[in-house]
Amino acid sequence: MEKKLFSVLCLALWGLLSLPSFVCAQQTPYLKDFITVDVPDPGGLDVSADYLMMNDAIDLFDFREGEVDSSTLNASPALGDLKGGRLLVNLGILPSTGLHAGYTRSEIAAGPFDFTIDTWELYLRRQLWSQSPRSFVGASVDFGGRIDRARDRHITDLSQVNQLIRRLGPEFSEVSVSKVNDRGIDFVSIDSGDGVALLTPQAGLPDFEVSLTDVEDYSFFGRLILGRFFDGGGAHLFFEAGRSVIDTTIDSNIALFLPDEQFLPDSVNQGLAELPMDLDRDETYYKVGGNLQLQLPFGLLGNLKYEYLRLDRDKDLSFIDYNHIVTGDLIWPLGEHVALDLGATYLRRQFNGVIPFMYNTLSQTTFDHDYGFVNLGVVARFY
Numbered sequence: 575m576e577k578k579l580f581s582v583l584c585l586a587l588w589g590l591l592s593l594p595s596f597v598c599a600q601q602t603p604y605l606k607d608f609i610t611v612d613v614p615d616p617g618g619l620d621v622s623a624d625y626l627m628m629n630d631a632i633d634l635f636d637f638r639e640g641e642v643d644s645s646t647l648n649a650s651p652a653l654g655d656l657k658g659g660r661l662l663v664n665l666g667i668l669p670s671t672g673l674h675a676g677y678t679r680s681e682i683a684a685g686p687f688d689f690t691i692d693t694w695e696l697y698l699r700r701q702l703w704s705q706s707p708r709s710f711v712g713a714s715v716d717f718g719g720r721i722d723r724a725r726d727r728h729i730t731d732l733s734q735v736n737q738l739i740r741r742l743g744p745e746f747s748e749v750s751v752s753k754v755n756d757r758g759i760d761f762v763s764i765d766s767g768d769g770v771a772l773l774t775p776q777a778g779l780p781d782f783e784v785s786l787t788d789v790e791d792y793s794f795f796g797r798l799i800l801g802r803f804f805d806g807g808g809a810h811l812f813f814e815a816g817r818s819v820i821d822t823t824i825d826s827n828i829a830l831f832l833p834d835e836q837f838l839p840d841s842v843n844q845g846l847a848e849l850p851m852d853l854d855r856d857e858t859y860y861k862v863g864g865n866l867q868l869q870l871p872f873g874l875l876g877n878l879k880y881e882y883l884r885l886d887r888d889k890d891l892s893f894i895d896y897n898h899i900v901t902g903d904l905i906w907p908l909g910e911h912v913a914l915d916l917g918a919t920y921l922r923r924q925f926n927g928v929i930p931f932m933y934n935t936l937s938q939t940t941f942d943h944d945y946g947f948v949n950l951g952v953v954a955r956f957y
């Protein structure tokens with residue numbers, strides 16, 4: 575079904591590209607992060623600011639709750655609420671050459687954990703040729719990169735600690751940590767799963783924790799865009815390939831609470847020997863998609879963007895290796911230069927491939943859920 579949908583969208587876009595054009599050249603009214611062949615005129619500026627959100631009140635299609643019940647949401651990294659902000663800038667720096675810069679700060683509830691993620695994107699767009707009576711389509715290329723970075727997390731809540739420990743591997747599936755008080759003395763209790771607990775006095779020791787550090791990824795990409803304007807809009811196809819470098823380290827201070835390693839089964843001791851656990855990796859991705867923009871009644875502008883994302887990963891990370899991403903925006907001009915923007919984004923497999931570090935050997939089996947969020951903001955253009 576998904577392949578048929580992808581084929582139909584591609585054929586529809588090509589059909590639009592084949593329509594007779596009533597204009598030789600035209601500019602996209604607003605650029606934002608739309609994937610079109612356009613660049614701003616030298617010195618031209620396109621700026622937008624959005625508020626991003628997902629919660630129970632706006633989860634109209636049950637993207638957040640329809641896929642998982644509350645118990646699953648608390649036990650796995652299935653995504654919950656999202657809030658954040660986004661700033662996008664498009665600047666014309668030379669004839670036929672523009673610079674796009676974007677920054678997003680998002681706070682995402684991923685099961686029992688909350689992530690604060692900073693995302694930067696920068697790319698240069700060079701228009702190879704514009705649409706004219708002698709050229710069937712216009713064409714542009716983009717070259718750039720993205721960075722996603724999450725704040726280090728030091729998790730001391732024992733319910734969250736236990737959930738994360740059990741994801742470290744099957745050898746930890748029965749391990750649990752708790753706090754007990756015996757005759758006024760606080761102890762940390764570690765149960766290896768055989769019904770025998772090791773009690774370590776808390777006095778003089780820090781809180782038991784599991785930490786996630788160096789959580790970030792870097793992506794570099796190139797993109798080819800082909801597009802054609804027609805009376806009242808434009809249609810564009812794009813092809814993108816990129817390489818991502820992902821860093822994540824998981825560690826724990828459990829060794830401080832294990833004076834007697836003979837207490838634990840050999841399999842658990844072997845697992846502890848692997849801490850800190852390095853989840854670093856590289857992966858290649860490919861995208862193909864389309865961007866359709868139409869002038870609508872009452873002066874509105876609609877933009878629909880579709881992306882099919884395919885990821886080339888190692889075999890032990892191939893549980894979910896694709897994503898479908900659909901983004902729609904409705905822009906309402908308030909004057910010659912400023913407009914309101916209401917949009918929504920649908921992700922077939924959460925942020926798989928969109929925020930690369932969120933997918934790893936511990937979380938990959940939880941990415942079989944839909945997700946979506948909305949954005950509300952303003953966009954201004956000065957050409």
